[in-house]
Amino acid sequence: MGFAGLEALLPFLLSLQTEPAPASPPAREAGPSLAVRLDARLRGLGEKGFSGTVLVTRGSEEVLHRGYGWSDAARNHPIAPATPYCVASISKQFCAAAILLLAEGGKLGVEDRIGKFLDGVPPDKEPIALHDLLTHRSGLPQAYASDGIADRAEAVRAILGVPLKGAPGSAFSYSNDGYSLLAAIVEVASGQPFEVYLRENLLRRAGMVETRFWGEIDPRDPAAFAQVPRFPDGEWGRASWGWRGATGMVSTPRDLLRWYVALKEGRVLGEEARRRLFGPHVSLSDTEVGYGWFWSRTPRGTRTLWTRGTEQFGHNALLVDYLDEGTVLVVASNAGEIDGVGWNRRIKDEMEGILFPDRAPPGAR
Secondary structure (H helix, E strand, O other), X not given: OOOOOOOOOOOOOOOOOEOOOOOOOOOOOOOHHHHHHXXXXXXXXXXXXXXXXXXXXXXXXXXXXXXXXXXOOOOOOEOOOOOOEEOHHHHHHHHHHHHHHHHHOOOOOOOOEXXXXXXXXXXXXXXXXXXXXXXXOOOOOOOOOOOOOOOHHHHHHHHHOOOOOOOOOOOOOOOHHHHHHHHHHHHHHXXXXXXXXXXXXXXXXXXXXXXXXXXXXXXXOOOOOOOOOOOOOHHHXXXXXXXXXXXXXXXXXXXXXXXXXXXHOOOOOOHHHHHHHHOOOEEOOOOEEOOOOEEEEXXXXXXXXXXXXXXXXXXXXXXXXXXXXXEEXXXXXXXXXXXOXXXXXXXXXXXXXXXXXXXXXXXXX
């Protein structure tokens, strides 16, 4: 789960099929030719295996929102704009928003240590603060220690029993387990099941109507969920703490956009909490890290704010805001990867070439 390596998917992937565009027209300032060119490129990529949904906006106008390919190997269910996908690590920033909302309500503080909420914290992990978990600086490795564990206390014990990769607060080390601990803390601090708290306090505020949690959908129903050749099976495939906090949310590009707009408009979190959510808090070589969100620059030198996720069974998704260019791109796919790169990232690269054709990299002219 999360950023785990993808497995080669493919024999069934996935011939192109396009659903009709929704009622919203393309942006006037972009002109209909932009939507036509984007759609033509996506159709061509369908011939190379792409299957998924793509949403593009400029300003407040929708340029493109269409589904491509199939939700099942029998090709009875074409991908539609409202087809749901597992959005993988995009789930993390929802968990982070829940922590920040609880902080706004005085239920916790991001500098609190985890022992304030969790029992049995061993001495080496006592220094870990919530902020460390949120920024992947807790020292926890990517061990997936809670996969298949349904009981919260048992899942917490399993994670806390894993040896640290480094000292808490010392270095960035990506960890799903850290976000599973955050989900447990959401339950302790709120007194509600994790999914209930998120649905009642986050999803409803944002007007999200197409978002579910793992365990609430039938992953083998092509009418309800985009299919892949092989879904998780055994204990790993069942609803558990491995699917809670770090991953496990099921959504659509439209709902992800609703969420992002609600965040920017202050309908979910106040200004200070929103600033903390987006960050950045940690600087890496070419990326800055927020709470489930990341900052980087394009080859053109313009700023992007983004979140993305990949599941090793084939779903991947991303939302990227080209802040200096007034454009948002949302992609969700059930097509896995192409040439070792997730289709979400390949679609991003392809769309940028059409959306920003006159923006050469600095020094190119």
